[in-house]
Amino acid sequence: MSDIILETRDLTKHYGGVHALEGADFILRKGEHVAIMGDNGAGKSTFVRQITGVEQRTRGEIIFDGRPVDFDGPLDAREAGMETVFQTLALADHLDVSDNLFLGREKIRFRLGPFSILDYKAMHEATLAALEKTGVKIPNIHNTIERMSGGQRQCVAIARTATFHSKLTIMDEPTAALGVQETAQVENIIRTLKGQGEPLILISHNMRQVFDLVDRIVVFRRGRIVADLNRDETDGQDVVAYITGAKTQPQFEVAGA
Amino acid sequence: MAESTHGTGGLKYDPKKKARPPELNVFIALVLLVVTFEVLGWLLYRDSFLFNTRDNVDSFFNWARINIIILQVAIVGIIALGVTQVIISGGIDLSSGSIVGATAMISMSFAQTALVNGNPNPKAIFGDWAMDLPVIAPVVVGLACGLIAGAVNGLLIAYTRIPPFIATLGMMVSARGLAKWWSNGNPISFPTDSFAAIGKGMNPVLIFVVLAILFHLILRYTVYGKHTYAIGSNEDAARMSGINVARHKVLIYTIAGMLAAVAAIVLSSKNLTAQAGMGVMYELDAIAMTVIGGVSLSGGRGSVIGTVIGALIFGVIISGFTFLKLDAYYQEMVKGAIIVGAVVLDQWRQRRAALGR
Numbered sequence: 292m293s294d295i296i297l298e299t300r301d302l303t304k305h306y307g308g309v310h311a312l313e314g315a316d317f318i319l320r321k322g323e324h325v326a327i328m329g330d331n332g333a334g335k336s337t338f339v340r341q342i343t344g345v346e347q348r349t350r351g352e353i354i355f356d357g358r359p360v361d362f363d364g365p366l367d368a369r370e371a372g373m374e375t376v377f378q379t380l381a382l383a384d385h386l387d388v389s390d391n392l393f394l395g396r397e398k399i400r401f402r403l404g405p406f407s408i409l410d411y412k413a414m415h416e417a418t419l420a421a422l423e424k425t426g427v428k429i430p431n432i433h434n435t436i437e438r439m440s441g442g443q444r445q446c447v448a449i450a451r452t453a454t455f456h457s458k459l460t461i462m463d464e465p466t467a468a469l470g471v472q473e474t475a476q477v478e479n480i481i482r483t484l485k486g487q488g489e490p491l492i493l494i495s496h497n498m499r500q501v502f503d504l505v506d507r508i509v510v511f512r513r514g515r516i517v518a519d520l521n522r523d524e525t526d527g528q529d530v531v532a533y534i535t536g537a538k539t540q541p542q543f544e545v546a547g548a
Numbered sequence: 549m550a551e552s553t554h555g556t557g558g559l560k561y562d563p564k565k566k567a568r569p570p571e572l573n574v575f576i577a578l579v580l581l582v583v584t585f586e587v588l589g590w591l592l593y594r595d596s597f598l599f600n601t602r603d604n605v606d607s608f609f610n611w612a613r614i615n616i617i618i619l620q621v622a623i624v625g626i627i628a629l630g631v632t633q634v635i636i637s638g639g640i641d642l643s644s645g646s647i648v649g650a651t652a653m654i655s656m657s658f659a660q661t662a663l664v665n666g667n668p669n670p671k672a673i674f675g676d677w678a679m680d681l682p683v684i685a686p687v688v689v690g691l692a693c694g695l696i697a698g699a700v701n702g703l704l705i706a707y708t709r710i711p712p713f714i715a716t717l718g719m720m721v722s723a724r725g726l727a728k729w730w731s732n733g734n735p736i737s738f739p740t741d742s743f744a745a746i747g748k749g750m751n752p753v754l755i756f757v758v759l760a761i762l763f764h765l766i767l768r769y770t771v772y773g774k775h776t777y778a779i780g781s782n783e784d785a786a787r788m789s790g791i792n793v794a795r796h797k798v799l800i801y802t803i804a805g806m807l808a809a810v811a812a813i814v815l816s817s818k819n820l821t822a823q824a825g826m827g828v829m830y831e832l833d834a835i836a837m838t839v840i841g842g843v844s845l846s847g848g849r850g851s852v853i854g855t856v857i858g859a860l861i862f863g864v865i866i867s868g869f870t871f872l873k874l875d876a877y878y879q880e881m882v883k884g885a886i887i888v889g890a891v892v893l894d895q896w897r898q899r900r901a902a903l904g905r
Binding site for chain 1: 766769774778785796848849
């Protein structure tokens with residue numbers, strides 16, 4: 292197997308006459324952190340929705356972990372090892388941290404169909420281990436999600452991806468709604484994931500954050516990839532030029548565009 | 549240990565803000581209510597609500613009253629256990645009272661004796677083949693009725709995506725119609741001794757307590773319970789987490805239907821008769837007990853313990869009003885006010901939670 296964890300070839304999505312995503316060729320290597328940037332409506336979220344199976348693509352190929360995949364839904368993607376932290380958090384507010392971490396894949400002490408007995412002890416221990424691993428700081432894991440700050444909630448959602456040894460983590464603007472301190476905490480978790488060699492796709496508008504965290508920046512504009520930049524060989528102004536359309540990398544030039 | 553390895557991380561954590569279990573609040577309400585009746589009793593009639601005041605009985609408490617309080621809520625309490633898990637999952641069940649009616653009629657038809665005082669049973673529904681059947685027959689038939697009715701509710705809600713309110717409203721009307729059609733509105737009476745034994749004396753309370761403990765354990769310690777809370781809390785999150793939400797909902801409503809059937813069997817056995825009008829308004833009483841017990845109508849919150857205390861509050865109110873020699877009409881009016889009050893309290897609690905306390 293090669294070291295490529297995710298590859299898309301000619302990934303395209305049309306909503307009726309709207310070409311939201313056009314011929315995206317994208318490669319992510321193991322252990323690599325890549326940011327996807329672009330203006331609103333540039334096709335970033337559309338790109339992620341096709342990969343994770345939230346929507347079905349118009350055409351193109353997705354190769355995940357060495358195999359062409361065709362996910363029916365985000366659940367399929369998750370089972371294959373692709374975890375997504377969505378903008379709208381998928382957490383059950385009335386449950387506590389470990390309940391949420393293990394929701395849908397509870398540890399069982401005694402199997403009895405739907406009435407299987409939960410192994411709370413094992414789940415709590417695994418939760419503490421997962422929080423340790425990601426460096427997430429939650430004051431009390433027995434607290435329900437509704438009693439937590441936005442940052443803590445985001446941390447729980449991220450810790451969930453780490454608990455299950457996902458092969459790829461995708462975060463869609465994980466800090467958009469967070470304060471300074473909470474943003475710093477989430478960024479720390481992302482660094483921890485980097486240290487552990489977990490690949491990541493980060494969608495973000497925050498230039499400082501992107502330059503702080505990732506190895507590579509892919510810029511989308513009007514449904515197309517217009518640049519694939521190494522973080523060390525570019526700067527903020529350069530990226531802005533690609534985002535706004537002042538520049539396009541020669542290999543992404545489209546005839547007649 | 550959790551505190552030591554995971555510091556506050558710059559985020560404030562105040563242990564005092566740890567929530568008081570809502571069941572405790574409900575229990576305090578129960579105690580306050582009993583105290584109120586006790587005080588009013590002494591002021592108005594120089595009599596005690598809870599304690600024994602008769603010389604010819606040797607006990608501390610007025611057990612006759614306490615037994616009545618518990619007995620009169622036990623049967624609706626059984627229904628409320630099913631309603632509790634339905635409401636925790638974010639749904640509602642309006643059909644339980646009518647399921648009680650239909651199940652009582654059908655199950656009683658299989659519990660009749662052949663001879664009453666030496667004469668053929670005047671209320672016989674079926675021919676001789678259905679007379680003097682072993683007690684298992686009416687029980688199984690009754691449970692099957694509840695299972696079918698509940699499953700229809702669940703399938704409608706899960707697969708046609710119509711609101712639970714509408715689906716169970718339809719079942720409420722149809723099941724009541726079935727109950728009336730079954731014997732052209734005639735009561736069905738004269739059950740076998742073994743069937744009559746089910747609801748004898750304090751048996752309904754025993755059955756209620758056993759089922760309450762069972763469902764407390766199920767909701768708290770099983771995957772079924774966890775998923776029920778998860779669905780009520782955030783259905784999309786539950787679906788995203790791989791929970792088969794549709795299948796789980798069918799299971800929830802089926803179990804609720806079967807608990808209504810258990811209530812029907814116990815009730816018709818206790819009354820020694822089944823009537824088409826049995827269980828009218830029980831669904832609302834069950835919902836009231838549940839809501840008073842702290843189960844949130846918006847889902848995700850509540851417990852069986854709360855519902856049991858809610859049921860006791862319900863019983864205390866009815867007994868208390870009788871004790872204070874107030875008209876039954878007042879009871880109903882106050883019952884309505886209490887239901888609305890409990891929901892207002894729930895909304896207020898939600899808003900406070902949403903605002904971060």
